Amino acid sequence: MGTIHSNTAKILVFSTEKISDPAIDMAGLLKLHYPPTVYTITIPCSSGIKPSWILYAYEKGFDGVFIAADGSDCVYGESCTEKTGNLVGKTHELMKSKNIDPARLRMAAICSVCSESFVKQMRGFNEYLLKTLHA
Amino acid sequence: MEKKPKKIGVYICHCGGNISDYVDVEKVRQAVEGDEIVFLSKTTMFACSDANQRDMVEDIKANDLDGVVVASCSPKLHLTTFRNVSERANLNKYTYVHANIREQASWAHSDNKMGATEKAIHLVKAAIAKSRYAEALESNKVKAVKAVAVIGAGVAGLKAAISLAEKDTEVILIEREAEVGGRVAQWGSLFSSQETGREMIDRLSAQLKLHKNINLLTNSEVVGNKGSVGNIALKIRRKDPETGAEVMTEMTVGSVLMATGFDYYKPQQAEFGYGVSDRVITMPEFKKVIDTQTSKKLMYNGREVKNIAYIYCVGSRQTDGENTYCSRNCCTSTIHAAVTARQKFSNIQNYHFNRGLRTYGKQEILYADSLRQGDIYFQSYEDGLPVVSVEGKKTIVKVNDVLTANREIEVEADLVVLVTGMVPQTDNSVGSLFKLPKGRDKFYNEVHMKLRPVETVIDGITIAGACQGPKNIAESVNSALSAATKSYSIISKGELESQPLVATIDPSKCSWCGACEKACPFDAILKVDKDGKTIAEINNTVCKGCGMCAPVCEPDAVNLIACSSAEIMSMIDALV
Structure with a gap:
């Protein structure tokens, strides 16, 4: 379990350079606040995330991992949605085998204009993690 | 032989106060200075300034650094800037690593300074960790189609298309309507041009026809897009104006220039008497009235108009509504219409109920003309807006005028003109298609208003004219020429450099x-x-x-x- 924050959970976001990064940046530009313990690692495409990275994040102390997926906007093609779904499914299975609550991994399509949606996701995820891990 | 440990430089930017107002940048520096590979760490007021860039080059050369980390704004804005700095210092540009502590720390957590500082420290540490692995790489090249699609054939789209065509580029000019010209084609006399709006559009249309490399598609809309910068495949739906039959075509371009324009704000029912009294109209409606009438007397609905009350900032600078921005061009547009009305028709008296005039630059000349001809100006603030009341056949406008110590002023107006501002296009389908981000004002947003004013975060898509925010014709044309040059620069070499990742x-x-x-x-x-x-x-x-x-x-x-x-x-x- 990560460092216990009084009111925020540690969330690692895998975000994509071309699609979801602009939305997360825009959230900052619009001063749409979300917990400061949300950290982003930029990757080219959400379907390139290895389950081992996600498990490593839990092992090291992150409370939750969020995949800001490309969805149908992926610049690398339409198969991204299915492949990202597959890797999330595979990771959920691995999490179950390690007794990690699968709900600590969330995924949502975040397009370049989805700033509000991203912030809403982060606030909701933070609440869930606080309730289940830090209550 | 044991590999020599890396030596990197870390620069943490204040961004004026955009970062340092919320993030303790010195604390960030102190938190990372002891890292094994950090040879030097500095804070800087503006990392992107020429002076700091020069210092960075000197630091890299003098200390034989292997890499650099800059913690500043979004990499969308300055990744290339600092990669170029690395190259100028003879470092491979891919050894550079960027940390975004503005959009993702100081601005996102401006409500929590400690949290923002703590986050910035972690982000910079992560960038340093990444820097350990950053290697020298060679860029890949990908082919770029030497064609640009300009969407919207208003004044901005026309100018952009002509400018691109002059640069020897294939241009596809896509217009939803049957005719080119957009809003400007509907306008009469202009300030400070001697042309009418129609004449200006006719002149641009004639220029357009001289260019064989412009393919004009009217009655056409972009309904799909695939690919990315350099190779963007557009699906275009074209409607035959006679038969109504729809034809789908596909065209591939290297860049897209958006010039989709604006809509006028439509007042709410009863807003300043709109829709309640037939003597309350909007500025676009008023302009049509004065442009089309040829008699000596100004007539409206069969009645002679002598006293005209202009109520400014309707739908702009709202305190209760969504449109908090200034529409920029309406003050000038109103005064121009008032001066035109007074010169064209007899016995006209203009009363301007404004909230502070913004006739910037040469437009001040027009304001002086209006004062000379006897127009009367009343001013109020947002907490004391004019009130329009209909009393029998009379339409009364009342305000407490701040210019005369809040004296209550009452004007019986034959016509009340609501000075309505610009709002984003209601139909945003084409913007949604390209996932173009919008700003707080809901117009399309540029990457940076000063540094990258016509680029969007979507690579290869540029914006021009009033789709980006309220602009007058001159400003729209300037942005169109700028966007055309930017789009051209993206595809001009016929190939793009891509990251060798x-x-x-x-x-x-x-x-x-x-x-x-x-x-x-x-x-x-x-x-x-x-x-x-x-x-x-x-x-x-x-x-x-x-x-x-x-x-x-x-x-x-x-x-x-x-x-x-x-x-x-x-x-x-x-x-x-």
């Missing part, structure tokens, strides 16, 4: 199962025999660096350059 295979771990080949959408995985073993090999010229092959590899033999497991995990270590 391709997949790699560890032959010692790979024993060919074919999973990566199946996952790759670009056929970039080859099955080869090497040293008596069948393994996968990456075709670097085809690999796009998406990484789809990596998670499906059970023995974990696949990694992306600059996104390897070692890098990602070291970043996780730094962030937690």
Whole structure:
């Protein structure tokens, strides 16, 4: 379990350079606040995330991992949605085998204009993690 | 021989106060200065300034640095700037690593300074961790189609198309309506041009026809797009004006220039008497009235108009509504209409109920003309807006005028003109198609209003004219010329430099199962025999660096350059 924050959970976001990064940046530009313990690692495409990275994040102390997926906007093609779904499914299975609550991994399509949606996701995820891990 | 440890420089930017107002940048610097590979760490007022860039080059050369980390704004804005700095200091540009502590720390957490500082420290540490792995790489080249699609054939779209055509580029000019010209084609006399709006559009249309490399598609809309900068395939739906039949065509361009214009604000029912009294109209309606009438007397609805009350900032600078912005051009547009009305018709008296005039630049001349001819100006603030009341056949406008010590002023107006501002296009389907971000004002947003004023965060898509925010004709034309040049610069070489971030295979771990080949959408995985073993090999010229092959590899033999497991995990270590 990560460092216990009084009111925020540690969330690692895998975000994509071309699609979801602009939305997360825009959230900052619009001063749409979300917990400061949300950290982003930029990757080219959400379907390139290895389950081992996600498990490593839990092992090291992150409370939750969020995949800001490309969805149908992926610049690398339409198969991204299915492949990202597959890797999330595979990771959920691995999490179950390690007794990690699968709900600590969330995924949502975040397009370049989805700033509000991203912030809403982060606030909701933070609440869930606080309730289940830090209550 | 043991590998020499890396030496890097870390620069933490104040961004004026955009970062340092919320993030303690000195604390960030102190938190990272002791890192094993950090040779020097500095804070700087503006990392992107010429002076700091020069200092960085000197630092890199003098200290023989192997890499640089800059913690500043979004990499969308300055990644290239600092990569170029590295190159000027004879460092490979891919050894540069960026940390975004403005959009993702100081601005996002401006409500929590401690939290923002703590986050910034972690982000910079993660960038330093990434920097350990950053290697010298050579860029890839991809072909770019030497054609630009200009969407919208208003004054901005026309100017942009002509400018691009003069640069010897194929242009596809796509207009939803049957005619080109947009709003300007509907306008009469202009300030400070001697032309009418129609004449200006006719002149531009004539110029357009001289260019064989402009393909004008009217009655056409973009309904689909695929691909990315350099190769954007557009699906265009064209409606035959006579038969109404729809034809779909596909065209590929390297860049798209959006010039889709604006809508006028439509007042709410009863807003300043609109829709309640037939003597209350909007500025676009008033302009049509004065442009089309030829008699000596100004007539409206069969009645002579003498006293005209103009109520400014209707739908702009709202305190209760969404449109908090100033529409910029309406003050000038109103005074121009008032001066025109007074010159064209007899016995006109203009009363301007404003909230502070913004006739900037040469437009001040028009304001002086209006004062000379006897127009009367009343001013109020947002807490004391004019009130329009209909009393029998009379329309009364009342205000407490701040220019005369809040004296109550009452004007019986024959016509009340609501000075309505610009709002974003109601139909935003084309913007949604390209996923163009919008700002707080709901107009399309540029990357940076000063540094990259016509680029969007979507690579290859530029914006021009009033789709980006309220602008007058001159400002729209300037932005159109700028966007045309930017779009041209993207595709002019016929090829684009792409990041050499391709997949790699560890032959010692790979024993060919074919999973990566199946996952790759670009056929970039080859099955080869090497040293008596069948393994996968990456075709670097085809690999796009998406990484789809990596998670499906059970023995974990696949990694992306600059996104390897070692890098990602070291970043996780730094962030937690």
